[in-house]
Amino acid sequence: MSTTPVSAASPFRVLTSASSPSAPPPSGETEEIHALKPPVDPTTLHHAQLRRDEFWRNIPAYADVTYEQFIDHAWQSKHTITRPEKLIETLQGLVSAEFVADVNAGFHRAPMSLRISPYLLSLIDWRDAYADPLRIQFIPVASRLLPDHPKLGLDSLHEQADAPVPGLTHRYPDKALFLPLDTCPVYCRFCTRSYAVGVDTDEVEKVQLKAKPERWQRAFRYIASRPELEDIVVSGGDTYNLRAQQLQEIGETLLAMPNIRRIRFATKGPAVMPQKILTDDAWVDALTRVVELGRKLHKEVVLHTHFNHPNEITGITQDALDRLHERGIFVRNQSVLQRGVNDTVDTMRLLIKRLGHVNVHPYYVYVHDLVQGVEDLRTTLDTALTLEKHIRGSTAGFNTPTFVVDAPGGGGKRDAHSFEHYDRDNGISVFTSPAVKEGQFYLYYDPLQLLSPEAQARWTDPKEQYRIITNAIERAKGKIRP
Ligand SMILES: *Cc1c(COP(=O)(O)O)cnc(C)c1O
Numbered sequence: 001m002s003t004t005p006v007s008a009a010s011p012f013r014v015l016t017s018a019s020s021p022s023a024p025p026p027s028g029e030t031e032e033i034h035a036l037k038p039p040v041d042p043t044t045l046h047h048a049q050l051r052r053d054e055f056w057r058n059i060p061a062y063a064d065v066t067y068e069q070f071i072d073h074a075w076q077s078k079h080t081i082t083r084p085e086k087l088i089e090t091l092q093g094l095v096s097a098e099f100v101a102d103v104n105a106g107f108h109r110a111p112m113s114l115r116i117s118p119y120l121l122s123l124i125d126w127r128d129a130y131a132d133p134l135r136i137q138f139i140p141v142a143s144r145l146l147p148d149h150p151k152l153g154l155d156s157l158h159e160q161a162d163a164p165v166p167g168l169t170h171r172y173p174d175k176a177l178f179l180p181l182d183t184c185p186v187y188c189r190f191c192t193r194s195y196a197v198g199v200d201t202d203e204v205e206k207v208q209l210k211a212k213p214e215r216w217q218r219a220f221r222y223i224a225s226r227p228e229l230e231d232i233v234v235s236g237g238d239t240y241n242l243r244a245q246q247l248q249e250i251g252e253t254l255l256a257m258p259n260i261r262r263i264r265f266a267t268k269g270p271a272v273m274p275q276k277i278l279t280d281d282a283w284v285d286a287l288t289r290v291v292e293l294g295r296k297l298h299k300e301v302v303l304h305t306h307f308n309h310p311n312e313i314t315g316i317t318q319d320a321l322d323r324l325h326e327r328g329i330f331v332r333n334q335s336v337l338q339r340g341v342n343d344t345v346d347t348m349r350l351l352i353k354r355l356g357h358v359n360v361h362p363y364y365v366y367v368h369d370l371v372q373g374v375e376d377l378r379t380t381l382d383t384a385l386t387l388e389k390h391i392r393g394s395t396a397g398f399n400t401p402t403f404v405v406d407a408p409g410g411g412g413k414r415d416a417h418s419f420e421h422y423d424r425d426n427g428i429s430v431f432t433s434p435a436v437k438e439g440q441f442y443l444y445y446d447p448l449q450l451l452s453p454e455a456q457a458r459w460t461d462p463k464e465q466y467r468i469i470t471n472a473i474e475r476a477k478g479k480i481r482p
C-alpha cells in the first residue's frame with residue numbers, strides 16, 4: 001500500500017473561493033486545520049448519554065428507595081404491579097382523575113393483562129402520561145382506543161395452525177419457535193401472542209401454555225425427530241420467567257441434539273427489569289453455562305431482546321448488558337414499530353444508535369402485527385419504508401435493522417420492501433413467501449384511521465373490501481414473472 005503525503009490541498013484543509021493556495025492564509029488561521037466535516041458538539045450525542053439519576057424517587061411510593069434496593073431484582077419482583085387498582089393507587093397525586101378513569105376503562109377493554117415493575121413505572125413521565133412512549137406500550141387508556149380494521153384477528157400469524165405440538169411452531173424449513181411457558185415479566189399491549197400470553201382478561205380467554213414437563217418432552221421429541229431443524233427460538237411468554245434450572249435444562253437438552261446448531265433465548269427482560277441480570281446470579285449463571293456449553297460444542301447460543309424506545313435504556317441497563325458482554329453473551333434486539341412510540345426518524349435512529357452503544361445488535365424492526373384492540377399503535381407500511389431509508393447509513397451496517405412484516409396468515413417475516421404490490425390509497429400490501437409456501441399471497445392492511453376519508457368509507461362496504469383485495473392480488477400476480 002502506498003502512502004500519500006499530506007499536501008496543502010489535502011482533504012484536511014478546506015479551500016474556500018476567497019483563498020488561493022499561493023496566498024498566505026489570513027492571520028489567525030495559519031495553524032488551523034479545517035475538516036471537511038466539522039466535529040459535532042459532543043453534548044448532542046444523545047445516544048451515549050444514559051441517565052444515571054435516581055429517577056424512581058419521583059414516584060412518592062419509591063421516594064425512600066435506595067439504589068441498592070432498586071437494583072435488587074427480588075425487590076423489583078415483589079413490588080411489581082399486577083392489578084389496575086394497585087396501579088391507580090400508586091399513581092395518586094401524579095395524574096389527574098380523568099386519566100385514572102381513562103385507565104380504568106382502558107383495562108376493561110384490553111386483551112392483555114397488567115404487569116409493571118417499579119423500574120418501568122418510574123421511567124414513565126407521568127406529567128405527560130398521554131404522550132409518554134412507555135405508558136403507550138403497557139397501559140391502555142380508553143379514550144385513545146380505535147376501532148379495529150375489519151380484517152384483524154387474534155393469532156394473526158397462525159402460530160397455532162403451524163404447531164405440530166402445542167407451543168411449538170414449525171413454519172420455516174430449518175428453524176422452530178418453542179414456547180415453554182405463557183408468562184412474561186411485563187405485558188405489552190401490542191403482544192402478537194395475546195391469544196396465549198398472560199392471564200384471562202375481560203376480553204380474551206387464553207390458550208393455556210403452562211410450563212408442563214410432558215408438553216416440553218413432546219416438543220423435544222419432535223425437534224429431535226426432525227433432522228432439518230437446526231435453530232430453535234425459545235420464547236414464550238418469556239425466558240426471564242423460567243427458573244434457572246429450567247433454563248439450563250432446556251438449553252442442555254437442545255444442545256445435546258446433533259441436529260441443533262443454534263439456540264436463541266428470547267426475553268423482554270433487559271428492557272423492563274435489567275435488575276435481574278445484575279442480581280439474579282443463579283439465572284445469569286445458568287444462561288452462561290448454556291452459552292459456554294454451546295461454545296464448547298461449536299454451537300451458537302444468544303439472547304434476543306426487545307427494546308422499543310431509547311428511554312428504555314438507562315445506566316442500569318448498560319450495567320446489566322455489560323455483565324452479559326463480559327461473559328461473552330451476544331445480544332440481538334427486535335423492536336415493534338408503534339405509532340407515537342418509535343415511528344419518527346429521530347426516535348428510531350436514537351434507539352438504534354443507543355442499542356449499538358450498549359453492545360446490542362439491532363436485528364429486526366417489525367411492522368406491527370394485525371393484533372386486535374391496539375389499532376392506535378399500528379402504522380402504515382409506508383412509515384416503515386420511510387424510516388428505513390433515513391436510518392440506513394447512520395451507523396454500522398451490521399447495527400442497522402431489517403424492517404420486516406410478519407406476513408399475516410403464516411408467511412413468516414418478509415423484508416418490508418419486498419411487497420409484490422402496495423396500494424397506498426387503500427392501505428393494502430401483498431407479499432409472497434416462496435421459501436415458506438410457494439404460490440400463496442399474504443396481505444397486510446394499514447390502519448384505517450391513517451387513510452383518506454374516502455378510503456375509510458370503502459372499507460366499511462363488504463363488496464368494496466372484496467374488490468380492493470381481489471384487485472390487489474391480481475396486480476401482484478401481474479408483477480410476478482412465470
Ligand atoms: C420469527 C420466527 C422464527 C425466527 O425467524 P428469524 O427470521 O430467523 O429470526 C422462527 N419461527 C417462527 C415461527 C418465527 O415467528
Ligand code: SF4
Pocket residue numbers: 183184185186187188190191192193197236237238268
Ligand atoms: S414480553 Fe413479548 S411475549 Fe410477553 S407480552 Fe410482551 S410482546 Fe408479548
